[in-house]
Amino acid sequence: MLDIYPWQKQQWHHLLQMQHQQRLPHALLFSGPEGTGLNQFAQSFAMQLLCLSKKDSKQACGTCQSCQLYLAGNHPDKLMIEPEDSGKQIKIAQIRELIEYVSLKSFSGNTKVAILDPAEAMNRATANALLKTLEEPPPQSMLLLLSHRPSSLPITIRSRCQRIEFNTMSGPEVTEWVNSQIGDTEHSAELLLQLSYGAPLKSLELLEDEQLEQRSIIIKDLKQLSKTGADVVKIAAKWQELGCTSVLGWLLRIIQDLVRLKLVKDKANIVNIDMKQDLQDLVKPLDLRALVQNYDLVHNKYQESVGLMNYNELSLLEEVVIRWNNPETVK
């Protein structure tokens, strides 16, 4: 059965209400940070739209023929459009497939649902190709666009979708949910949620692929960099091996904490609460202005790395490493 997450109830009720009042638009834009479960929410909603049993219309029944097809992953009235390779663009041929798909009659006499995830994987040409369908949607079609960075979508796309926002969450319900998922670990749900900025699914990912170990390695490397004679090329190569975007994400969280520690010292409300002593040692010789400049640089590089443009990971990381001590020397 496809369930929504406990932090998505409000958005779910809102959509059901529109559905009951028969004022659901033909295109919805679900937006929210990574790790808030947009895909599962969209899938649950699509399954509910297609469910043939209306006994309990608050959610899909899970047993009718439509639900069974959906759960088996081959419902003919649902189309999923994703980049063929993760992090790459959605191809124009995929958008053409979507346009043709929603224009055909549904198999069940019900809605035809297309889910586009993530919408920011469309470039200008693909977004333009979709516009006409958004402007004049075929009857009984439903487009669900998912986005972690809605501001990067063309305004023409955004303005034709009704936006449903998912924000990061805190509170006992979310902490309890994370706790129920993590099992036996030395790290607390509170720490994991802090480090993931309150994105519950992201907080679980931190326990995979030695993510938290990466953080310790990066903090150690930054200590090395603050000394003279550090091997910058070697450190950049190591970071590339750890994963460029992942390292930049950690650097952002670490530098934010360093700025906090520099500004308000002991009263700093830092995110890496378990590494406070290491960060206090690291921040001592550092200059506040240089830290802020480094933050801007890493932030730009992070945006570059999650964007659709091609870039050279090693030279990008080398620039970050070289500028750590000399933020003003390189342009």
Ligand SMILES: [Zn+2]
């Ligand atoms: Zn059903």
